[in-house]
Amino acid sequence: MFGRKKKVAAVPRKIPVNLGIIMDGNGRWAKKRGLPRQAGHVTGAQVFRKITKYCQKCGVQYLTVYAFSTENWRRPQEEVDAIMNLLRQYLKESLADFQQENIRTRFIGDRTALDEDIRLLMEEAERTTAHKDGMTLNIALNYGGQQEITAAARKLAEKVAAGEISPSAIDEAMLEGALYTEDQPPVDLILRPSGEYRLSNFLIWQSAYAEYVFMDVLWPDFKEADLDRAFEEYARRDRRFGGV
Numbered sequence: 001m002f003g004r005k006k007k008v009a010a011v012p013r014k015i016p017v018n019l020g021i022i023m024d025g026n027g028r029w030a031k032k033r034g035l036p037r038q039a040g041h042v043t044g045a046q047v048f049r050k051i052t053k054y055c056q057k058c059g060v061q062y063l064t065v066y067a068f069s070t071e072n073w074r075r076p077q078e079e080v081d082a083i084m085n086l087l088r089q090y091l092k093e094s095l096a097d098f099q100q101e102n103i104r105t106r107f108i109g110d111r112t113a114l115d116e117d118i119r120l121l122m123e124e125a126e127r128t129t130a131h132k133d134g135m136t137l138n139i140a141l142n143y144g145g146q147q148e149i150t151a152a153a154r155k156l157a158e159k160v161a162a163g164e165i166s167p168s169a170i171d172e173a174m175l176e177g178a179l180y181t182e183d184q185p186p187v188d189l190i191l192r193p194s195g196e197y198r199l200s201n202f203l204i205w206q207s208a209y210a211e212y213v214f215m216d217v218l219w220p221d222f223k224e225a226d227l228d229r230a231f232e233e234y235a236r237r238d239r240r241f242g243g244v
């Protein structure tokens with residue numbers, strides 16, 4: 001009827017069990033303000049902390065954030081150093097925080113190229129949170145999906161060469177078990193802010209049946225309400241996993 005407010009059916013709240021976030025747009029956020037790109041990463045790191053806590057509060061069980069890709073080494077050394085320093089700072093400050101939060105922290109990616117002090121801090125963070133049974137936070141660092149699958153294939157090839165398994169025993173489950181995320185469920189939702197519509201080599205195996213939500217907001221401007229909007233969009237999706 002005219003004049004009446006159209007009723008919009010309420011979408012039930014549905015939270016993804018496993019969420020991946022590509023924290024994109026830090027550089028553009030800084031540029032818009034006439035600041036060096038590093039300033040965008042500083043604010044981006046603060047937003048990362050806030051959103052991680054909010055994900056835990058909402059009931060997300062696995063959260064993976066893309067902090068540094070295998071391709072990010074191509075950036076100016078100054079910017080790479082700034083991101084690594086933010087990570088150092090985050091790890092040092094969070095080691096105390098970790099005791100209070102019920103978050104299990106893990107790192108995925110190739111650690112061999114990282115500085116030794118960072119590697120030790122990463123190991124300490126993993127060790128001190130290993131017993132937590134709340135949300136699992138994966139920080140993807142020097143991570144690339146293609147590199148991850150290649151490393152998994154190499155691991156299985158070594159087992160074949162050692163006579164531990166036969167090539168015919170290799171199936172999807174075995175390959176999945178050789179990934180960094182070995183014991184985790186598949187990704188339900190990939191969220192990418194900043195207006196880019198790409199996966200950028202992020203969790204390419206794990207997100208085979210994931211939903212994607214792309215948002216126009218730049219990561220340093222990302223708020224809890226943006227995550228709520230993404231979850232609402234996710235709740236509207238009809239996931240069929242190849243069925244009907």
Ligand code: FPP
Nearest residue numbers: 023024025026027028044045067086087090
């Ligand atoms: C992408 O934005 C962001 C990164 C490559 C770095 C992300 C790092 C952080 C948020 C801080 C450190 C992380 C932790 C876990 C403490 P971009 O630089 O590609 O932005 P642009 O596309 O606008 O240039």
